[in-house]
Amino acid sequence: MAAPGWSDRVRELLRRMNSFHGAGSSKALCLPLRVAGQQVGHVPQAVAKRLCQYPSVFSVSQGKEAPAYMELNVQLASWEQRTAAVQEVLQELRDQQAFPCLKEWREELYSVRPYFCDTPLFSMERAATPLLGVKRYGAHLNGYIWQNGQMYMWLARRASNKPTYPGLLDNLAAGGIATGLGVTETLIKECQEEACIPPSLAAQAKPVGTISYTYEGAHGGIYPECQFVFDLELPEDFVPQVGDGEVQEFYLWPLEKVKEAIGSSDFKPNCAMVALDFLIRHGYIQPDEEPHYVELVEGLHRTL
Amino acid sequence: MAAPGWSDRVRELLRRMNSFHGAGSSKALCLPLRVAGQQVGHVPQAVAKRLCQYPSVFSVSQGKEAPAYMELNVQLASWEQRTAAVQEVLQELRDQQAFPCLKEWREELYSVRPYFCDTPLFSMERAATPLLGVKRYGAHLNGYIWQNGQMYMWLARRASNKPTYPGLLDNLAAGGIATGLGVTETLIKECQEEACIPPSLAAQAKPVGTISYTYEGAHGGIYPECQFVFDLELPEDFVPQVGDGEVQEFYLWPLEKVKEAIGSSDFKPNCAMVALDFLIRHGYIQPDEEPHYVELVEGLHRTL
Numbered sequence: 265m266a267a268p269g270w271s272d273r274v275r276e277l278l279r280r281m282n283s284f285h286g287a288g289s290s291k292a293l294c295l296p297l298r299v300a301g302q303q304v305g306h307v308p309q310a311v312a313k314r315l316c317q318y319p320s321v322f323s324v325s326q327g328k329e330a331p332a333y334m335e336l337n338v339q340l341a342s343w344e345q346r347t348a349a350v351q352e353v354l355q356e357l358r359d360q361q362a363f364p365c366l367k368e369w370r371e372e373l374y375s376v377r378p379y380f381c382d383t384p385l386f387s388m389e390r391a392a393t394p395l396l397g398v399k400r401y402g403a404h405l406n407g408y409i410w411q412n413g414q415m416y417m418w419l420a421r422r423a424s425n426k427p428t429y430p431g432l433l434d435n436l437a438a439g440g441i442a443t444g445l446g447v448t449e450t451l452i453k454e455c456q457e458e459a460c461i462p463p464s465l466a467a468q469a470k471p472v473g474t475i476s477y478t479y480e481g482a483h484g485g486i487y488p489e490c491q492f493v494f495d496l497e498l499p500e501d502f503v504p505q506v507g508d509g510e511v512q513e514f515y516l517w518p519l520e521k522v523k524e525a526i527g528s529s530d531f532k533p534n535c536a537m538v539a540l541d542f543l544i545r546h547g548y549i550q551p552d553e554e555p556h557y558v559e560l561v562e563g564l565h566r567t568l
Numbered sequence: 569m570a571a572p573g574w575s576d577r578v579r580e581l582l583r584r585m586n587s588f589h590g591a592g593s594s595k596a597l598c599l600p601l602r603v604a605g606q607q608v609g610h611v612p613q614a615v616a617k618r619l620c621q622y623p624s625v626f627s628v629s630q631g632k633e634a635p636a637y638m639e640l641n642v643q644l645a646s647w648e649q650r651t652a653a654v655q656e657v658l659q660e661l662r663d664q665q666a667f668p669c670l671k672e673w674r675e676e677l678y679s680v681r682p683y684f685c686d687t688p689l690f691s692m693e694r695a696a697t698p699l700l701g702v703k704r705y706g707a708h709l710n711g712y713i714w715q716n717g718q719m720y721m722w723l724a725r726r727a728s729n730k731p732t733y734p735g736l737l738d739n740l741a742a743g744g745i746a747t748g749l750g751v752t753e754t755l756i757k758e759c760q761e762e763a764c765i766p767p768s769l770a771a772q773a774k775p776v777g778t779i780s781y782t783y784e785g786a787h788g789g790i791y792p793e794c795q796f797v798f799d800l801e802l803p804e805d806f807v808p809q810v811g812d813g814e815v816q817e818f819y820l821w822p823l824e825k826v827k828e829a830i831g832s833s834d835f836k837p838n839c840a841m842v843a844l845d846f847l848i849r850h851g852y853i854q855p856d857e858e859p860h861y862v863e864l865v866e867g868l869h870r871t872l
Contacts, residue, residue: 473848547799
């Protein structure tokens, strides 16, 4: 059998990054997590079973004809109360080594809200978000130049000592949106820290949409993620510099080489998706030439 | 209570255009339609009941533990056989005035396939596709100019005698993809017919992605649609002309006016979505200013 072509390899990438939506996923078995009447996550069955041991915080409600859902105790009425109660449960589960993802505990609080624009209902340790299937947000930059009528894209190679995806290709700059920071603010901060792009230049980056996907982790955690995407046309003579050491090297590649890399295993998966979105939006991929054009666009935008 | 703002009106538009995914839709009650082992549609219960009266063509299979699905008789093994058998059933239902949408019978065969790139498994009367929830494809053009550092968009107003959405705003050119025509080919044809854009100019339009949505019609039909989107920067002095009479007038509007129109009821709904996608991709809508930015992008790309 012939090796799968570019198109098939990219479809496989998108299937993997949307494994929560795929056949055989735990989606149908997850319990929606409701807080103050609003859905904020998806709790895997094994996690729900464990959380039910803390009935003053988590409980499973069975509506009359509606499917079951997990709920935060309604008597926890404020951000402070919810945050403290959830954190105590998670700390105990961490001490019991109940779930592998809690080994990556970072002491970094992450906001939980129904929509990105909403006031956070509570905050929780970032490493634990996959246990509740809470959505994470980030900002990614496509940095490019025009040279002799051709487009070239700047890519980064992640440092080999990064805890996640060491040595893989990355967008020119990217990072998670921490509590209290705006989207553009996060982008400008990452541009400065990771690639030494001065804020005055980074501020010219153009917001061009988002990509959304949800995958299941190896240990059953749920990862709904949404990345805000920015394009920045850089001066032809601009050269990014390694900043905080999270990157080992930068490359300026023609789009054909970027396209090939997207279909390889050399790219951090969600960064490959951001680059693919760039190639599509800039007309580098043609609907009459790429047989799975529709599927590729849809795979970049899967809603929970 | 204050009148809903732009953001709320656009969210409502996207909810309406994705009503099949919403609470209270018939989605959970529809039967997947399988042909040669592949899913090609969603059949509403009332339609399925009627189709079961033709067991030599349609039947409902109940897997062991899997949910039920509707299937085209596997003995109909070729495109020709399936097309003839389905067409005969639909003709009979039309004669019986079984479903309102069949009143719009056009004698126009429409291809049915699992993915856009696949060889059609059969073809069917276009007016009947909502009965089987078969996906329709089209191509839409965002025509724009730059003038004094500002972007302006060309829009069309549909003729008042059009059978659908008379008198509403439309993209500069747009149309459904008929069997045998490619995506770009369709776009170029519509540009010529609707706005007198010469093929040499239309061919410079850049494919920039798709929008996808699924709504339920007033009479219970299912409308999964996917529009291929193109951007075309026009010469500053270019003026579109009314071609085949489907348009009554063209406007060249600043983006602020286009944005306002998107949040009004003056726009044909899917064309408003195409224009919204343009505003987002061109950075005219900012993630830190538009509270429902994520929801808007996701609403333009709902997968079945």
